[in-house]
Amino acid sequence: MKTLTRASLAVLSVFTLGASAQAAEIVVTPADLGPGLNKWHLDNYRDTSTGYSSTTTAAITDTKPRSGNGSVEMSLTDGSGKADYVYTWGYVPGRTLGNLSALSYDWQRASGGTAGQHLMPAFRLFYDADGNVGTTNDTGYLIFEQVYNPPGNNGPVTTDAWVTSDILGANFWMRQFTPGNTVESYDNTLAEWAAGAHPSAVADLLSADTAILGIEFGIGSGWNGSFQGFVDNVTYRFGSGDVTTFNFETEAADVPEPASLALITLGLLGVAARRRKDQTM
Template sequence: MKQLLLKSLALAVIAAAGHASAGVVVVTPADMNAGVNSWTLANYRGLSTGHTSTTVAAINTVNPRSGNGSVQMSLTDASGKADFAYAWGFDSTRTLGTLSALSYDWYRSSGGTSDTHLQPAMRLTYDADGDASTLGDRGYLIWEQVYNGGGMVLDTWNSSNILAGNYWQRQFSPGANVDNYIPLQEWMSAGRPATSDLLTANSAVLGIEFGIGSGWGGSFNGFVDNVTFGFNGESTTFNFEAVRAAEVPEPASALLVGLGLLGFAAARRRKSK
């Protein structure tokens, strides 16, 4: 019986290790702005930068989502703006064609005076031809709830799996919007808008970001957490926390510990006999 249990635990360890295609990374204020492969506060416009908006863009405990914190994003007038960006630059394995996961949790508080359809938007930064030496073909593909059906639910966390959603395009050069709201597959097809950057499955994804502002009128208060992106079936979820909690072993590690303890107990019993 003990041998059967040991064998079952071993198989469970193998299965858990074989399916470890997703990971969770905790991001605290101390982890921000640490260079490559870290989240960075970008495009901030607030009192400290000469604008009239009291803009907040920080990880805090005001409205925790999955633990003790989340990212608060708020502004008090149209001059405010803030983005949280994660950029990795050119990576041949990270393209529009290999993008396999994209989701996030977001929240809009009631009481703000900005347009009722606004919420923290998600953006993919692309390079259309996948060539680092050409600079005139970069931009954003932007996801917003208003272009994806369903009403805005205030004062509650919304979980949006946006991989198959509708996006519009913002071209860095010549600084123009392509206001078509279509899925990623259509942006990569021959039926894409004629005025758009020519995206394909080989278009490089250079990073992701979420943010508020850029001409929003009135006041706004919202939150973001659990941002997930992945390529080729491997994904990472970023859980924003005010304070890092004690590390919890991954399932495979916990099973290995359990297996070791069970084997040790069995050995002790044999020795005592």
């Protein structure tokens, strides 16, 4: 009986661990894109179809898969192009700058582009400075770009290889929405912003209570020349909550229905029971 119990627990543990490992990963396919909160969507798209001279790509493709069959491909053919992938959740208790405990993403730049060799897909945090939905004129972005971070400041980024950037401790610069203003201070970490770093008289004064309303990544806005890049495995965490990773795929992998998993479990338990019976005969 002890042998059967251990076998049963082992089988159940496999399925429990499998479900747990997948719980933190959200697979995003083209069918999952759409407007509104808690959905990825394309924004700030500048292409020949929208009156610009750039032929711009921003889509989930299988050109450079990262963790499965796809990733987000982003490209432009001249400096007029731009595209962002955006995910917002609005005002959620606990999702504050001071409570952010994990932030990373995977990216790749393809070789051959003529845009500045320091450029790569940028990452942004969408903030409300005082965390109060009732106030206005205090929202903007904190923006990560490799060029403002060691190693290789201002140097060419790696090409044709996936890079995982853990940016929780990286330098971010600020772009205010109202007025539209770039705060030209590029060496403040998120911890320094949360501690009230105020590098300019025109900067929004942030704090640990600054609300983080969403995340996004993108290319373009004055990138003279051509560019092709890719993004996958966007990860964040607040406090001690679950780590959430967005894995972009061209299509979702087939996952057995719960009833099928139950049948598989019972089948494995049956095999374990028969083996025990055979050993005792």
